[in-house]
């Protein structure tokens with residue numbers, strides 16, 4: 079556990095970058111520091127590995143004041159990833175990743191083998207190992223940055239806006255990869271960003287800082303979204319807070335209906351036995367959704383695909399959230415969302431009305447003090 083105790087940083091010119099900050103950063107989780115530009119995020123992160131020394135207060139690592147540890151030992155226990163990756167331009171990718179193991183005295187062969195293993199872990203093709211950083215895309219370079227930080231297997235990773243310089247699609251891939259790596263390796267990660275959506279997606283805990291380096295709120299993302307501490311946090315969270323909070327409610331409990339689901343070769347009897355549903359979801363022979371059709375207009379034995387309406391984006395109950403289910407129903411012209419299994423086969427359909435009821439039930443569970451349930455539903459992100 080990293081414990082920041084009443085830490086203040088005043089730079090020599092008098093700027094107070096961090097003001098009386100106290101935080102308990104849990105082990106094996108991602109803690110995000112988020113806030114507007116200049117609120118002291120980078121300064122806080124750099125105080126953890128002593129690139130910046132606090133003016134007041136102290137920082138403990140596993141109960142010990144970090145000033146008790148030699149700086150080099152401390153930094154080797156903390157991988158550091160920055161924006162634009164900060165790679166050594168004159169070294170190959172493999173040698174970049176092998177930097178810290180080599181500094182620790184590992185032989186070249188062992189260090190390179192470790193680097194190759196890490197390339198695979200961060201989703202980089204082995205063939206890139208011999209290239210130089212300028213021969214890689216921005217997203218690939220960031221992956222190398224993460225691999226390099228992980229090379230000596232440090233228990234802590236400090237990440238300063240690591241994904242800010244890449245486009246949104248690559249960024250989403252990097253975020254998903256980080257969550258996967260975190261699941262596998264259980265590192266203690268302190269992650270700095272100015273992007274609240276990134277904070278909510280990645281953080282187990284999120285610290286919102288305000289200008290002047292003061293803590294506005296420290297909470298799990300679901301709590302942040304449901305109960306912002308004040309107007310500053312509420313404003314910072316931005317629009318769609320209610321919709322975004324649905325990301326933390328699982329869709330597993332939704333009551334699915336299978337009645338209005340028919341295969342493309344359904345006979346007249348099957349097409350007729352739908353309890354008066356205004357639309358039927360037509361699937362292919364494997365059960366994969368094809369589209370919605372109006373019962374009276376479907377041809378028994380061979381439904382025409384070109385007459386079907388789009389079915390939106392399906393959701394996977396159990397792994398997707400109520401937000402994804404709601405999104406699917408909003409995208410579908412029928413107002414019904416399609417639920418599929420991991421293989422994309424239809425398991426049922428659900429109406430906007432039923433999703434709405436599930437949302438209200440989830441809210442009232444929260445109001446009854448079951449906030450922990452929502453926080454635990456982080457998997458649904």
Ligand SMILES: Nc1ncnc2c1ncn2[C@@H]1O[C@H](COP(=O)(O)OP(=O)(O)OP(=O)(O)O)[C@@H](O)[C@H]1O
Nearest residue numbers: 089091093095114115116117118119120121122272
């Ligand atoms: N070496 C320094 N000397 C004087 N002031 C500094 C120094 N480094 C940072 N500051 C100031 O301290 C404040 C906090 O800076 P810091 O870089 O920690 O903020 P940040 O939240 O990471 O910002 P950003 O999101 O823009 O990177 C800012 O006002 C900044 O100008």
